[in-house]
Amino acid sequence: MRFARFKRGRCLKTVDSCFQDLKDSRLVEETFTVDEVTDMLDGLQTVVHSEVESELINTTYTNVLLLRQLFSQAEKWYLRLQTDVSDLENRELLEQVAEFEKSEFTSSNKKPSADLIKPKLAPLNEGGSELLNKATAALDEKVKLEKSLKELQVIQGDQKGFIKSCITDANQDITELENKVATLKCQFEKTLNDATENQKFLEDNLVTTKHDLLKVQDQLSTAQKELEKKFQQTAAYRNMKEILSKKNEQIKDLRKKLAKYEPED
Structure with a gap:
């Protein structure tokens, strides 16, 4: 939650700076034509669109890396994990997360909702x-x-x-x-x-x-x-060995006979 909150805040600051840059660089006259206003808004839309898209892509990839770490650890312990994508759009659960974030970062005295206090798995001991x-x-x-x-x-x-x-x-x-x-x-x-x-x-x-x-x-x-x-x-092995021995002798005799007809170097 802290990491996501930091990334979100940085993205909002970037968007705010895009508007401020437009004010400082383009809004220097008292009156503008329709074409000038349209041109300024189109330029601002392009910059903001690029910044937001880049941040959303980065957030998606970051979540993928986080899930990959969790799944890799689960594989080492032969765990079978299941996901329910429908819970990602559950309004009630999303409100609980928002309430948890609010209580965690805005009021140190306020306790988290009871629904958010889930039992933790006991770690495996060394044995x-x-x-x-x-x-x-x-x-x-x-x-x-x-x-x-x-x-x-x-x-x-x-x-x-x-x-x-x-x-x-x-x-x-x-x-x-x-x-x-x-x-x-x-x-x-x-x-x-x-x-x-x-x-x-x-x-x-x-x-x-x-x-x-x-x-x-x-x-x-x-x-x-x-x-x-x-x-x-x-018997098959002995016969094969005997046949191979005879073949070798025949080859030697043939080589001797052929040597008689080969010209000397």
């Missing part, structure tokens, strides 16, 4: 912030595991059935972990007002979830190593 950060980190870890599964699918080769089984098991584990994290986050949101009492419970669950994530990572690593080992032991 709550730390727990939410841990929950977010757990979700990020889940995303990394999903990416690892996709990379494992790319190298499945002839062992498609084996990999599919591994992926199914891993997906089930990840789904369970995701449900645990979602449940943990829901419990955190519900018990935020009493974080001190439930903090140990949430931390224990987070530790268990972290252990489960590490276990799934180890299972994925083991599965990939077993896949590579089994594939190297298959």
